[in-house]
Amino acid sequence: FFWGGALVLCMDVGFSMSNSGPGQELAFEQAKRVIQKFIQRQVFAESKDELGLVLFGTDHTKNPLAEDGQYQNISIYRHLMMPDFELLEEIEHQLQPGSQHADWLDALVVCMDLLQKETVGKKYERLNIALLTDLNTLACADQLDVIIGNLKKAGITLQFFLPFPVDADAEGDGGGDGAGPQNPPPGGKGLSREQKQGLEMVKQVMTSLDDEDGLDEVHTFSEAVKKLSIFKPIERRPMAWPCQLTIGSSLSIRIIGYKAVCEEKFKKSWAVVEAESHQKDDVKRETVFCLNDDNETEVEKEKTIQGFQYGSDIVPFSKVDQEQMKYKSDGKSFAVLGFTKQETIHRHHFMGNQVLKVFAPKDDEHAGVALSSLIHALDRLKMVAIVRYVYDRRSNPQVGAAFPCIKQKYECLLYVQLPYMEDLRQFTFPSLENNKKFSPSEAQLSAVDALISSMMLVKEGEDGEKEDIFKVNSIPNPQFQRLFQCLHHRCVNPGTPLPPVEPWLKRMLDCPQAVSACCYDFLKEMKRCFPVKEVLQKKEQKTRKKSDLYNTCVLLLQVGSVNPAKDFHTLIQQKTISFEQACEQLTHRIEQLLGNRRTEYYMKTITCVQAFREQATGIFRNSGVFLPKVCTNMNADALTLISKDEVESSSVSKQEANQVLKVPSPFSWFLMANQLVSPVKLKHW
């Protein structure tokens, strides 16, 4: 069997990589990020590819080829193995720029040697080397042909990641995606002589490996980071489902079905672990049965039997009996029950959670012709086949529709499940359009019409080509992206609060800028045309609040890190823990937040402090409890200590409170809030 792939990342850490003009990000940092993102992705995808890491330009030398002053300053950092978080952490904390430089072709040879030695005797699907360098070290081209020959012979593919685009040496500023002003080659406009030469060699290598598309495998750092930011979902191989399509008793056609669309669920589940030890084995789950009496008398599992509700009756029905009496299907089936007009199938009646594509087997052209006849017949008649579909002996039969689907590249049947009688609910709703109270006026209708025109997501270009600017099926499932982001964060920065949703992901899920800008005026018009007013229903609100509370009751037992301010509010309302405890927890969170010197964390801190202030004033005013001087908090806009004007027991006068406004950073606010520093001292900061 195959062993997945093997890949060596080969990164230049040499002197020039950490040398750049003012205001420019170091090539070293960029390359490091490409590597991190790539490894992250491999780890979360639980890829079976093995990975090695070779650094060149290091201060020391560590590779088997180093002899007699050859292959110097090249180190094998990690041999081929599955990537893991250990590697990520090492890269994060240990990977430092070197002060030397090394020949990148030499480094390539070290990588090839590593790949060949460590893959001996095993079959790999692919072997790959990715080279990240700024090409600023002159490489010795003597061995170039030999190297290319060896690469070809070993079937090793190559990728280059550079700070500039491959066509950067052309006149002008090179253009190229993402390479813009952010990544001009170090030292001014053009590339250095070494870089120009290096680039020529890169081109030579890549085109001789693949003369057509070779240069497609030369990327810039920035474009690579962008692409790698999207975590690759776990790839699944489609499972073939061979069966026969039958029409009556004597006509059958061999087919193979594949799941084409199916909601991808997250494979891994969360294990419950003990809070202190983080051990799964420390938690034992026990399920007991008890009678519905006042004492909740426990009964043994052996003394219980299975039953079902049948209306008001409860019918004992053992598993064995159930198995014996249940409906049994006679194995897999794709049997046509009849044909009907496509328009009798309603889109909103699609059931189940998958779409199957049905093809003829690859090696059976007769089946292909037979299935093709059916597909084309259905297509021309605008009809569908109503089919009985049974996946296998153990599964329940479905009734569904098989639609003809003719594409340029292939043709197939598309199968979707349809409802059973029991699945339908005939609800009757009051008529909308025949109701005078609700029927819109002409002016209102035209306002809606204009809004629709301004918010069309499919635009026809000049060439008549339609362009869809919001393709849902190219958006990655945000749930997975967010989960991986948080998992990664927790792993690399343990003990810190979870980060906010990444901006690119948020943007991807919102109305495209082009549309929201254009529809603004029409929305205004809509608002003018349609008077809408929220009705506050007391009862409704009450129940809603209750359910909210219920939700949080179950979930919330302490101030979390994602939205500490809100948690704090809820905890105080719920009174699940004491006010002091809640304050303590919030303070703890604030401390954590301030440990991260980034704006978004500061902003979060401020909302926390605000929350603290709100609750504190409320509580002390109501209860008249002695106000500890501690409760002196502020917010970004009007941040004052809680003054005597607000709470009588406060020891801070309004004047004093206002003075605090001049304190410089959120950090000092925090210190003061906790009475770590007195306001007076702060003035001197």
Place this chain on the structure above:
Amino acid sequence: MADWNAYYPKEDDEVEQEEGEESVGDYKSSGRDSLVFLVDASKEMFIKGEDGEPSNFDMTMQCVRSVYTSKIISSDKDLIALVFYGTEQSKNPRNTFKHVYVYHDLDSPGAQRVQNIDSLRGEEGAQLAAETMGSGQTSLGDALWCCYNLYSDIKLRLSHKRLMIFTCRDDPHGGDSTRDIRARTKAADLKGTGVVIDLMHLKKPGGFDVSCFFCDIVSPPEDERELGLQLEPCGKLEDLKNRVRAKEMKKRVQSRLTFSLGDGMNIAVGVYLLVKTATKPQAVRLYAETNEPVRTKTRLFHTQNGSLLLPSDTKRAQVYGKKQIVMEKGEVDEIKKFDDPGLVLIGFKPMDCLKLHHHIRPSLFIYPEEEQVTGSSCVFTALLQKCSERNVFALCKYTSKLNTPPRFVALIPQREVLDSSQVQAAPAGFHAIYLPYADDKRTLDVHDCPTASDEQVDKMKQIVHKLRFRYRSDAFENPVLQQHYRNLEALALDMCAPEAIEDFTMPKVKMMDDRLGPLVQEFKDLVYPPNYNPESKTAAKRKQADAEGAVDKKPKVEISEDELRAHVAKGTLSKLTVPVLKDACKHFGVRTTGTKKAELIEALLAQLN
């Protein structure tokens, strides 16, 4: 102790509840639905139609039966009562009313009740009815009063109260105005307590005149257009069933949400499920000695010291790249949060952008909620009308509830459809179709396939033509469910064998063959070579594969300890196949209960590290 269920509302919090899934248990908050059938038992009801058509009484009983059985399947907590009026005998809780016979008082329907109704059907049923109840004087007022008492005797909270009168007499009291007035007063009392009264008037020689009496009894229509009273009386069972079904099902809103069009323009909508996969109900555990249901309680213990673990004593963990990542339960939930629940308009697209394969879950139905935001219905109607006219759908971001990641839905306009007898066949509103994300699409290796010739296609067209039928979405019963309920019915009623079901999903092979006649052979001659047999080929292949498999499996895939340790060190254990891992487990004396790959690997790692 009782509080434990509050902490563990569901036993396994790892198994996420399906989004959009209805929480069936919310009867507590919303109460139960109730329905009273008030059936005329006068002599007129038992008159048989011409050509042996069933009597009105017989038809009513069939209809009532179908409601009973469908309630058992769809909402077995609902309460139903069956009351006859105009009987000779009387039977009611305090026996205060003459000529009113409470056959079933308000309770959830069970097997026994279905059987009772069965006994009232047909010729024998009429006879039985005559013996037990007989036909006598009529006082609708007393009957309504009796029903009033039925409702007030119920201690449960009722969310929806409906009463249906089945009769073929438009002037039940024969002009006795005192009794007419009494009936009107009692009807008004009932309506005053929130009971909706419907009339299911049946065929009567000379026509049923609603205006002479019943117009004052029944509840006013829900909306302006719905003019139930002008409907023709029901002559056919199908019509009656449809009319009853349309009324009897109380629409239950899934959730009420804000539909944001952008820039603070918000309306309120309700989300409904017009289709939902009906599944077998959950089994309940019973105490074997008494057959009473038992409750399950789940508790967490500390393995080391045996102490109870509170939810705050646990955290959640996953392992990636050999590292355990730990989060708090609250964090795990918050990760799933992107937006507050609601629908957010992104834009519009032409209808042809919605492809057949854009399907991952059954659709939802969206209808305005005027009670929450006034003006919602008007905006909604205008949007519906324009989307339908311009043949576009609205693309929206949909967050169904708290801590749920967003999905995108296509809102496709649905105009109201009425059937031939003016009953609503499809309500006006938007259907929300779930759209797949990039991750939900799977890449398939497509291969070139030969295309059929026109001659071959034409022959198939003839076959298709011969097997045409009119598809109706309610034509197929779920055989698995039906069988399950028949089994339960048989057990509940001590029948010796369950009633046989008809499996509508099976192809009617005989009929199809007859209709197709020689066409099949002609088609086969066109597409298949003479010796081709589509069935035998796969069979042969499978056999061969089996044989190969047998050979393959024999030599045991063993792995040396060194190799295994190398895999552990490199983290490549997952590359080994399950049989190899199992073998390794055996070899190292690792006992595992699991058979999954991850479990085997975990066990091996525990042993070798």
